[in-house]
Amino acid sequence: MKIRLASNSGILTGILWVFLVSFTLYFLIKNIPYGVDIKIHNLFLVEYLQKGAFPIPPGYYFLIYLVDFLVHYKYPFVLSSILVLTFFIWWKYQILKNWIKVESSFSQPQWLAFIWMFSFPIVIPMIDKDFWYLGKFTPTIWHNSTSIAAFPFALLLFRETILWWDKNSLFRFLKIIALGLAILLIKPSFLFCFIPLFPAFTLGKKGWKSPQFLQAVLFATIMIALIWFEKYLIYSWDPILQEDYRMEDRPRIVVEPFRIWLHYAFEPFWDFISSFLLTIIFLAFWGKEALKNQAFSFSFALLLMGLTLYFMLAETGYREWHANFYWQIPVTLFIHQVLMVLIVRKEFVKTRKKINLQTGLFMLVFFLQILSGLAYWIRIFVDRTIS
Numbered sequence: 001m002k003i004r005l006a007s008n009s010g011i012l013t014g015i016l017w018v019f020l021v022s023f024t025l026y027f028l029i030k031n032i033p034y035g036v037d038i039k040i041h042n043l044f045l046v047e048y049l050q051k052g053a054f055p056i057p058p059g060y061y062f063l064i065y066l067v068d069f070l071v072h073y074k075y076p077f078v079l080s081s082i083l084v085l086t087f088f089i090w091w092k093y094q095i096l097k098n099w100i101k102v103e104s105s106f107s108q109p110q111w112l113a114f115i116w117m118f119s120f121p122i123v124i125p126m127i128d129k130d131f132w133y134l135g136k137f138t139p140t141i142w143h144n145s146t147s148i149a150a151f152p153f154a155l156l157l158f159r160e161t162i163l164w165w166d167k168n169s170l171f172r173f174l175k176i177i178a179l180g181l182a183i184l185l186i187k188p189s190f191l192f193c194f195i196p197l198f199p200a201f202t203l204g205k206k207g208w209k210s211p212q213f214l215q216a217v218l219f220a221t222i223m224i225a226l227i228w229f230e231k232y233l234i235y236s237w238d239p240i241l242q243e244d245y246r247m248e249d250r251p252r253i254v255v256e257p258f259r260i261w262l263h264y265a266f267e268p269f270w271d272f273i274s275s276f277l278l279t280i281i282f283l284a285f286w287g288k289e290a291l292k293n294q295a296f297s298f299s300f301a302l303l304l305m306g307l308t309l310y311f312m313l314a315e316t317g318y319r320e321w322h323a324n325f326y327w328q329i330p331v332t333l334f335i336h337q338v339l340m341v342l343i344v345r346k347e348f349v350k351t352r353k354k355i356n357l358q359t360g361l362f363m364l365v366f367f368l369q370i371l372s373g374l375a376y377w378i379r380i381f382v383d384r385t386i387s
Contacts, residue, residue, distance in 0.1 A: 013110040017093050017117070022086040027381060028143060029078055035386050037144040038085065042077040047240065056233045059185030060084070060149045085145055091152040093117055096338065099159070103342045105349060119337060120373030121275040122365070127267060128274075131387050132376050135265030137275035137307075139334035140373055143386050146187040147327045153182045154190040154331045158302075161198065162295045165205055165212070173215050180223055188227055189327040193305040195220045195227075201298050251317035259314050260323050275333075278365045282340045285358035286347070296339045303332040341366065 028036045045061045048054055055061050068080035093113055100109035121136040141147050157179040164172045183191055202216040235241075241250055265271045273280075282290070290296045306328040313325045344362050348355075355363070380386060 013114045014090070014093075017114060018086060018090055021089045022082055024142060024377070024380065025082045025085055028386070029082070031384050032143075032380070032386060033384075035143060037146070038081055041145050042081055046076055051239045051243075053239050056238065057146075057185050057187060057230060059182065060146045060187070063149070081145060085148050088149045088152055089117075092148075092155065095152055095155045095159075099155075099338060100342070104345050106345075115370050116338075116341075118373030118377060119334075119366075119369050120376050121271075122277060122368050123274070123372040123375060124270075127270055129266075130385075131266050132372075132379065134387050135261065135268065135271040137272075137329050137333060139330050139337055141330050142377070142380065144327065147189070147330060150183050150187040150190065151331055151334075153179050153186070154194075155335065157183065157190070157194065158299070158335050162298070165202070165294065168212050173219075177219060177222070180219065181226075184223065184226055184230065187327060188230065189325075190331050191223055191227065192309055192325075193302045193328050193332060195223050197298065197301050197305060201294070201301070205294060245318060249317045251315045251319040254314055254316055255312055256314040257312050260321070260325070261311060263321065264323065278337065278340065278362065278369065281358070281362050281365055282344070285362070286340075286343060290340075290343055293339075293343070296343065299332070299336045299339050303329070303336045306332040 025038065029039055041055075041061070042064070044055050045065065048061075049065075054065075063084050064077050064080040066080075067083055068077050071079060071083065073079040096116060097109050097113035100106055100112055106112055117140065119139050121138055123132050125132075141151075157176060160172060160175050160179060164176060180191060180194075199213065199216040199220050202210075202213050206212045235251060262268060291300070310323075310325045310329060314320070315322065315324060344359060348359055351359075
């Protein structure tokens with residue numbers, strides 16, 4: 001009976017999640033006038049197809065093109081983008097649910113996974129005013145289609161890496177390569193963090209003479225070469241870039257510390273604290289032991305690398321304010337938060353489910369993040385904004 005109830009509950013939450021996600025995406029496309037990258041990417045695809053090309057990277061655009069070819073309704077790529085992104089967000093939910101199920105003793109992991117998908121920086125309207133999202137760092141993204149599409153592949157890449165360290169196999173390494181290629185073809189942001197840290201952590205765990213370290217170096221070498229080629233296509237080959245922009249308007253990557261973040265952060269100190277309060281509390285009470293855990297230390301290093309790239313790098317030209325070095329942060333922060341919660345959960349179970357000061361404080365902040373995420377989601381419909 002319990003198994004049947006759990007199965008029915010899982011089906012129910014899955015159906016509910018698909019409905020909420022697809023309706024949210026539809027509302028974003030139809031009713032939010034500015035900042036919804038889903039609409040912008042659809043228009044990009046139309047423009048590039050008129051010139052006989054695909055935007056680079058092509059993975060997401062090819063998917064919505066293919067689905068639109070099979071299931072078209074009224075406007076180009078609107079229905080297909082909703083269907084494709086609903087699938088990827090549902091897949092992200094399934095990965096999280098299975099992760100919780102494997103790593104913890106939750107009897108109903110689907111409900112924790114369901115509410116977790118709303119995790120967001122803490123919002124205090126009198127401080128944040130009109131800008132609940134801009135300047136903050138969030139694990140939950142509703143409006144950027146390529147980031148949404150790459151998200152589940154990045155989660156699986158992290159998980160497969162941890163498993164590969166524990167039990168080496170050629171098949172698992174080939175899966176790591178395949179996942180890396182999938183991310184590269186959709187949005188390579190997560191790889192910017194993963195590529196340097198993957199060999200470094202493999203070296204620390206296995207030693208420089210190990211076959212796994214050599215494989216990690218091989219992976220990094222292949223991915224760096226492909227990213228360099230992709231960079232050439234984006235910054236030099238792009239047909240729209242060549243035809244529509246003067247040389248001085250074409251983008252370049254430059255080192256300009258904090259320029260992009262401070263452009264969007266209207267309350268920098270609060271934006272940072274409200275985004276990372278859960279991490280600060282966790283490190284204060286559990287950090288010493290948690291950093292001995294390879295998975296957690298890897299996730300924390302990925303997050304720090306992601307933040308460093310965003311804080312240090314910028315683009316010039318027409319991509320100046322696109323904040324393209326931001327998009328590795330949502331996925332690294334999501335992984336980091338998952339591991340923190342699972343570690344605290346294990347400690348909670350060890351103490352026979354007694355809530356002490358640090359556990360209570362951690363749970364309170366986590367609960368406030370979920371409330372803030374729900375409030376932000378509701379605000380999309382009420383105020384018709386994603387700012």
